[in-house]
Amino acid sequence: MGDRLRGFPKKCRCGEPIVMKTSNTARNPGRLFHACPFGDNDNRFHVFKWTDSCMVEEIQDLIEKVDNLEGTSITMQKSFNAYESEIENLTMETRVCEAVIEKEVAELKIQFRSLQNIVVFALVLIFFFRFIF
Template sequence: MGEQGRGIPKICRCGEAVSMKTSKTVKNPGRLFHACPFARDGDWYHTFKWTDVCMYEELEDLIEKMDNIEGASITLQKGVNTCEAEIETLTMETRVCEAVVEKEIRECKMQLRSLKNIVVFALVMILFFKFMY
């Protein structure tokens, strides 16, 4: 039969492109097959493969690939969900940190005003005592 692997053959062992043809034999009338242009009946070297067999193999391989893709998709979705949850957590933590920083800035501004008032008061007192004595 000249098997070269699963699915639809593209190139024969001899390097020629494989084409699809229709059987005209009494045993398999109208049955599609893929063959090398140099293939002859009973030739084991050149490619010959029934199209229905090719298609069955292609479908089996596609089903396996789809199963792999579905598994990868589920894994990816779980990863995305984990990332989204982490983003939500980080967003909440960021809001809390921003609130804490804003509160601390307000407190620092109040302390700075108080310090400024104390310095001004001290300067006024120094100037007052300097001119008084």
């Protein structure tokens, strides 16, 4: 059987929805099965499948899916931790850059004040020499 026939059948090959029934045979008394409502013992065209076989296939498929999810979850957690670490590094770099910029701005303010003082002094000298000479 292919993967599409694994687990609980939903529809028969004839298009009818599958129903769950209980076996009344001496060989399998009370055993549950899934079958087409129009199928009988001699007709191989309609779906027939024991419920316990369906359940085993469903569990096997679910175990595989859970294993895949666990692997994906671990990978995502590692990625998340890496991104979180990168954010912390960028945050620290940003703080360092902010501190450097603040220091440079303070130095530029001092240089600007000095330049203002020089310009004012030069203007005072120009006016002073103009009025004296």
